[in-house]
Amino acid sequence: MSRYKTGxxxxxxxxxxxxxxxxxxxxxxxxxFPLAVTFTPV
Incomplete structure (x- = not known):
C-alpha cells in the first residue's frame, strides 16, 4: 500500500x-491457537 516504491x-x-x-x-x-485453547475455560 506504500506508494514510494511504484517505480x-x-x-x-x-x-x-x-x-x-x-x-x-x-x-x-x-x-x-494452543494458547487460546489452554486459557479458554471449557
Missing amino acids: HKQPRFRYSVLARCVAWANISVQVL
Missing part, C-alpha cells in the same frame, strides 16, 4: 513479502 515493481520482492505474511500467519496460528 520499482519487482514480482520477486512482492512474492517475498507475500511469503513472509503467510509464514507469519502460520506461526501466529500455531502459537496463538
